[in-house]
Amino acid sequence: MFTFKQLTLPIIQAPMAGGVCTPELVAAVANAGGVGSFGFAYSAPKKIAEDLAAARALTTGPINANFFVFAPVALPDVGTQQKAISALGNLPIAEDAFTGDLTVPSEPFYPDLNEQIAPVWEHKPDMLTFHFGIPDAHIVDKAHALGIAVGMTATCVSDALAIQAAGADFIVAQGIEAGGHRGVFEVDAADEELNTLALTMQLAMHCSIPIVSAGGIMDGADIRAAINAGATAAQLGTAFLCCDESGASAAHKHYLINEDKRGSVITRAFSGRPARGIDNAYIKHMQGQAILPFPIQNTMTGPMRKWAADTNNGEYQSLWAGTQYHRSRAMPAAELMQTLSSEMA
Numbered sequence: 041m042f043t044f045k046q047l048t049l050p051i052i053q054a055p056m057a058g059g060v061c062t063p064e065l066v067a068a069v070a071n072a073g074g075v076g077s078f079g080f081a082y083s084a085p086k087k088i089a090e091d092l093a094a095a096r097a098l099t100t101g102p103i104n105a106n107f108f109v110f111a112p113v114a115l116p117d118v119g120t121q122q123k124a125i126s127a128l129g130n131l132p133i134a135e136d137a138f139t140g141d142l143t144v145p146s147e148p149f150y151p152d153l154n155e156q157i158a159p160v161w162e163h164k165p166d167m168l169t170f171h172f173g174i175p176d177a178h179i180v181d182k183a184h185a186l187g188i189a190v191g192m193t194a195t196c197v198s199d200a201l202a203i204q205a206a207g208a209d210f211i212v213a214q215g216i217e218a219g220g221h222r223g224v225f226e227v228d229a230a231d232e233e234l235n236t237l238a239l240t241m242q243l244a245m246h247c248s249i250p251i252v253s254a255g256g257i258m259d260g261a262d263i264r265a266a267i268n269a270g271a272t273a274a275q276l277g278t279a280f281l282c283c284d285e286s287g288a289s290a291a292h293k294h295y296l297i298n299e300d301k302r303g304s305v306i307t308r309a310f311s312g313r314p315a316r317g318i319d320n321a322y323i324k325h326m327q328g329q330a331i332l333p334f335p336i337q338n339t340m341t342g343p344m345r346k347w348a349a350d351t352n353n354g355e356y357q358s359l360w361a362g363t364q365y366h367r368s369r370a371m372p373a374a375e376l377m378q379t380l381s382s383e384m385a
């Protein structure tokens with residue numbers, strides 16, 4: 041079974057859904073002594089199998105497969121659905137941004153985790169991590185039987201204690217600085233919004249399994265600070281987005297490097313769940329507008345996000361990034377790992 045002691049560097053390249061985590065990125069990080077992760081959130085089993093096989097052909101190092109734990113979701117009343125459709129339909133963008141009529145999707149609203157995870161049992165990555173909640177016990181048991189270590193995201197002590205009680209091997213402590221979706225279990229519950237170091241210290245005090253810090257960690261000094269706060273390793277997402285091997289869109293990379301004054305904000309407008317990204321026109325237009333629950337809103341905005349990526353328009357894509365994105369560095373992943381290593385020393 042994977043343990044953090046195997047790592048040359050206590051670094052996990054964060055799982056990032058949406059095409060960012062190419063097999064080349066994952067393998068480069070694993071070959072450099074860290075953990076390379078895939079974000080398989082919405083991916084179909086065939087793609088998951090292909091990505092795991094492609095990365096394994098490039099590295100014998102540790103690979104992590106990450107999944108969302110979707111919760112049952114109900115559509116709101118027809119009036120709210122109409123308002124959400126109008127909010128998207130009234131955006132000041134080209135008519136072809138939404139191919140066909142804007143309609144609310146029908147069930148199933150999200151992929152079946154048991155189907156998605158089948159390739160994991162075949163390809164046996166070293167780690168399996170979950171975002172938004174705790175998967176069924178049989179999944180944790182099966183991973184352990186196959187020698188796969190299991191981790192889950194927590195944003196507060198109570199979620200971390202539930203994760204530990206579920207038999208996880210480590211906890212990803214995701215602070216408020218983190219880019220991408222916030223891993224809160226209950227979207228409508230009050231959010232303590234703890235920062236990464238404060239959360240790491242609290243979890244290290246209350247939990248007995250390893251803690252991995254995530255959120256706003258960009259250089260070796262930040263990794264040291266997380267370890268001094270009680271973390272066993274650090275999970276960096278934004279720091280890897282501008283790597284040569286990253287599949288982030290051209291506009292995403294451009295805004296990370298050149299649009300530092302915009303800052304990042306937390307919005308539900310893209311997916312229905314709170315997520316942090318670089319502020320843009322879409323986020324501004326959607327303030328106060330009707331938004332459908334996760335992941336229905338995500339499906340609804342999918343064609344617009346694809347159109348924006350295809351036309352290199354950064355104003356209508358989700359430019360997920362942490363608060364520290366202005367410290368992004370563009371270089372090959374192996375060089376970034378080497379740089380982080382020197383900075384830690």
Ligand SMILES: Cc1cc2nc3c(=O)[nH]c(=O)nc-3n(C[C@H](O)[C@H](O)[C@H](O)COP(=O)(O)O)c2cc1C
Nearest residue numbers: 054056057079171218219220255256277278360362
């Ligand atoms: C583009 C992007 C996509 C992300 N997608 C996922 C995901 O699919 N699963 C997940 O557990 N975390 C996801 N995250 C969150 C990361 O795991 C991690 O918490 C975050 O990147 C840490 O903050 P940082 O971006 O400031 O390093 C994503 C983050 C980013 C930036």
